[in-house]
Ligand SMILES: Nc1ncnc2c1ncn2[C@@H]1O[C@H](COP(=O)(O)OP(=O)(O)OP(=O)(O)O)[C@@H](O)[C@H]1O
């Protein structure tokens with residue numbers, strides 16, 4: 237794969253004397269589903285925020301969609317979608333109003349907004365709830381809506397920070413169906429999760445411990461490397477090695 | 480431009496969907512103005528006065544009657560005993576003492592000049608100011624009539640015996656409400672401008688939606704404009720609404736052109752919105768932002784000349800008021816509404832306000848940029 241979506245080299249973020257992300261280096265290919273694993277506080281969100289242009293790195297380099305994260309954040313922003321760890325649609329706006337707002341600020345025309353709204357509601361089967369406030373939706377639906385809105389402007393990469401946290405298994409499954417659909421269309425997926433079954437769905441995964449990437453391979457490759465039965469074992473071995 | 484339109488649309492949806500917002504916009508001005516009217520009535524009508532009359536002649540009695548007939552004063556004690564009157568003042572029985580000297584009548588006729596003494600209990604500063612203002616204005620009037628009627632003096636020849644500050648001068652009915660209502664409107668506009676705008680921006684941080692906005696190509700300046708503009712509009716509407724209520728309920732006079740008030744308010748609001756924005760860059764929750772804004776507004780309002788005249792503040796405090804935007808607006812709105820001031824009178828203050836707006840918004844935007 238020559239055509240990388242994300243390339244980082246020794247990307248580092250320090251908060252004072254504390255190093256949250258410690259010289260991470262990796263590449264993610266176009267259309268790949270890249271799992272970003274790690275225990276709480278490992279530095280996943282920090283790394284993701286640097287890649288999205290929300291946080292200035294302390295040192296190291298990175299390119300997202302071919303653009304430099306220090307100097308070309310404006311170009312990057314047009315080409316990425318982001319779902320933050322905190323739910324970030326407007327609870328006091330309806331489903332439709334949220335779609336319209338985000339479509340609008342990404343510069344879609346009224347006609348495009350109309351078509352996309354229709355397609356999105358149809359895909360998520362949310363037509364009946366279109367005029368309801370987002371606050372009234374169950375969490376799983378909110379997350380699916382949030383994901384779809386992050387894709388509204390046809391980005392080439394989406395960053396998902398624990399998109400399925402607290403969501404029931406069935407809805408999680410549906411959520412991953414949405415992820416696969418997008419990946420099939422060539423969208424690069426960069427996703428963090430704490431669910432090991434979800435890790436198995438990824439093309440490749442990296443496991444972070446204390447800000448460093450300790451392992452990076454396909455799920456099958458990792459299991460072989462660590463001589464483990466499941467991804468859970470791999471994860472535990474790495475986390476134990478730390479203490 | 481289109482981006483701003485989408486933000487504005489979202490903001491207005493959210494503002495009007497917020498259950499506490501409509502009562503704030505419509506109930507607050509009415510309640511504040513009505514409560515004020517109640518307080519104002521209390522202060523005007525119930526001033527009690529002790530008259531210490533050392534003369535006891537016809538004219539001194541006339542002066543006394545004129546004071547009580549004005550409706551502002553009621554006679555508490557009438558005696559020739561200064562000690563008794565001082566005690567009344569100390570115990571709070573009397574709000575002020577008028578001392579008429581011995582030979583009041585004789586000196587007035589012979590020398591054309593006489594001094595009366597007015598002692599005011601100044602524990603309540605604004606009440607004292609009003610009491611002194613009313614009393615001296617009535618005495619002044621009495622004085623002028625004597626000169627015209629009995630002494631047949633030409634008004635221009637006689638020296639002015641009393642000086643009444645312009646605030647009462649331009650409020651000939653001496654109506655406390657006329658003086659206070661414009662000031663209260665300033666406070667209303669200020670609250671909408673500084674409080675609501677700051678809280679509105681911090682809310683995005685608190686909810687986490689700001690993260691989502693920051694990954695969109697939205698320009699910061701568009702975001703800020705879209706967030707602040709609704710409150711600029713609402714506050715100006717609030718001013719119009721409050722003026723209408725003042726007109727209908729209190730028959731508030733508008734001597735000057737009300738357009739100047741709106742022109743000044745539109746610039747003044749930029750200052751307040753800038754303040755809200757600046758505070759929002761320092762705070763992470765709506766509560767923090769509310770407390771900090773409250774802190775500033777209390778100082779601004781207390782030192783604005785709304786309740787205590789700036790002229791009666793100590794010199795260092797007067798210097799501080801030069802940096803108080805609220806003081807400027809209180810002054811200008813009273814000038815235009817009560818005195819009929821126009822462009823030539825307000826342009827200096829408008830210029831000061833523009834400088835404030837540019838500086839404050841400059842700092843706020845610069846600070847906002849740093850915080851990604
Ligand atoms: N702005 C900040 N200032 C100081 N420390 C920070 C800041 N942001 C994050 N950290 C610290 O950096 C470390 C990594 O945080 P991060 O949010 O990246 O972890 P994470 O892997 O996403 O964890 P989780 O699974 O809980 O979401 C944590 O110890 C956190 O306290």
Ligand SMILES: [Mg+2]
Pocket residue numbers: 280281282321397
């Ligand atoms: Mg995280």
